[in-house]
Amino acid sequence: MNSFSKFLMSVALVCSFGVATAAFANPVIEEKQQVVVRFERTVALHGALLSGDYLIVHDGALMEQGKPCFFVYTYDKGVRGKLVTTFHCEPVARDKAAAFKISYHGAGFGIATPIVREIQFVGDAEGHLINYQQHHH
Numbered sequence: 001m002n003s004f005s006k007f008l009m010s011v012a013l014v015c016s017f018g019v020a021t022a023a024f025a026n027p028v029i030e031e032k033q034q035v036v037v038r039f040e041r042t043v044a045l046h047g048a049l050l051s052g053d054y055l056i057v058h059d060g061a062l063m064e065q066g067k068p069c070f071f072v073y074t075y076d077k078g079v080r081g082k083l084v085t086t087f088h089c090e091p092v093a094r095d096k097a098a099a100f101k102i103s104y105h106g107a108g109f110g111i112a113t114p115i116v117r118e119i120q121f122v123g124d125a126e127g128h129l130i131n132y133q134q135h136h137h
Contacts, residue, residue: 031060033121035100036075043104045072045116046130048085055080056119058128063089070119070128089119089128096125103127 034057042051055075063069068088074081097120104114120127 033058033060033124035121037100037102041114043114043116046070046085046087046132048072049113050084054084058089058119058121063091063128070130088131090131092118092127092129094120094125094127097122101127 034055036053036055038053039050042049044050050072053075055073057071057073059069059071066088068086070089071086072084074084100122101118101120102116103118105117106114115132116130118127118129
């Protein structure tokens with residue numbers, strides 16, 4: 001390895017460490033997770049029927065307080081739209097997700113509209129079960 005390659009490698013290591021340190025030094029960065037999801041077919045999520053593009057936001061600080069912590073917004077051409085539904089989740093330990101995951105009740109088995117049961121963000125070792133016992137609109 002020549003000296004220029006060694007220099008680039010040390011710059012990359014320093015940059016990686018700096019980003020990781022910033023994330024741990026400021027936990028607010030990790031408090032909110034969000035993802036844009038396209039539902040190709042209609043699904044039910046906490047009292048709303050979703051089809052098309054939506055922005056899903058999870059606020060970990062609100063979850064810890066037992067308040068509604070998920071917010072689902074319409075999403076069109078890169079712009080967040082109106083709030084569709086909000087709810088409190090129940091966190092559950094999971095294997096770290098390599099990709100964003102949504103689990104359904106009734107997918108198949110003659111059920112016309114699958115019901116979203118759990119959401120897990122990429123890189124997260126926690127899933128979020130949807131509590132259908134309480135509605136917050």
